[in-house]
Amino acid sequence: MGARSIIGMLVGAIGLLAWFSTLERFRAFMPVLLHGAETTLRITAIASVLAFAFAIIAALARLYGLLPIRWLARVYIEMFRGTSLLVQLFWLYFVLPEFGMSLAPFTVAVLALSLNTGAYGAEVVRAAIEAVPSGQWEASTAVNMTRTQALRRIILPQALILMIPPWGNLFIELLKATALVSLITIPDLTFRALELNSITLKTIDIFTLVLLIYLTISLMLTIIMRGLEGAASRGLARGRVH
Template identity: 40%
Template sequence: MSGIFALFNFRSSLEYLPDLLRGALVSVELTLSVMAISLVLGLVVALARMTRLRPVRVAATFYVEVIRGTPCLLQLFYIYFVLPAFGVRFPAFTAGVIGLTVNYAAYLSEVYRAGIQAVAKGQLEAAQALGMSRTLMMRLIILPQAIRIIVPPLGNYFISLFKDTALASIITVKELLFTGQIISATNFQYFTIFTIIGAIYLVLSYPGSLGVQYLERRMKIGYRPRRVAPAGPPRGAPEGAA
């Protein structure tokens, strides 16, 4: 243990902590930006995959399969390094937002689709019998019930996204890991710097894990099936009547 503490430079940790916290702020900004766009785009893709229009459905399925079948890092490389060859250039932060959004929207679309398809078909048939349009069914019946299925995995993806923002360091986004790499390359305090980085990731992501667990419990409580007492005999009926 004494050897580990000897490797950790407390003076360097205090000196470079403000820079690392600024990098962490960029990571948080990147996470919030990507998640906000991915939530909307993922729902659009999920609905496109379930539409009756075959060309739209095929295009959405192709997009999801391509994104899920290739590494996120490759997608970031393609956006930041390949697209400029075609005259399309993005700042590093914007490229990071686009790359991570394209990746996470594909996965979130599957979460949405699974939640929507989990709604009992009998309810949809009843809504159709009442003359509801598909849009009205989606807004009033399907989505409210699908939310309890969708929210927990969305929360888990949100936490994973925060950690995956470290991938953006490879395209020079000045987030937490990139900042740590620059600092450690100048002072060679690798153990100290990367230990602090790990601690920052843990401190920022752990409350999110607790929040997801809380939401899971709330969703279960809010949709707990109610027990209905069996109906008794009609008032005035003779004893023993069923």
């Protein structure tokens, strides 16, 4: 889908939300849902940053670490990709205290989401690094660069452009997965919606607004990632010219 179409959908979603907020039947729900959306955004933002960091570390460890480190990276990736996010969330929240480590619900939510998304992202990072032509490594060796220097100056900047589109999808999946944190008492958007629905039984009204709010946030994420992809591509092109 082109950028104009995405922007058009975003404007339409925001317009619908603005219109609904003027109607009597929806007006009372908007402040509560927007407060929940703020929590959802906070969790998404923090977990996204941590997920990217976990993914980079795990991918580099799997590709270039010593054998024990490679094994640990593989265990992390396969464990979090091969088990349910809901189970991971419950394990951190309900089981970890049995070992004397109690974490706040917000911390559990961010940790579970970032570890889970980071495991998927590690494979994206690994594939992007391996997709950089081998000639780039040979060129860096020819000018006496170390592996670390080559990764930082040549390989990762090129791999980053390849990573951005799949990472955009992962961030959107992370956003949608935040709905699960309502199950550990975090008052996110979904929690607020369920709470309102149990009180008012206005299911159609409430979840129509929730649908539009999630859509608005996901479209904003898509536009941001498209912008980053364009900026990274232009920066790499300028670097090649100079």
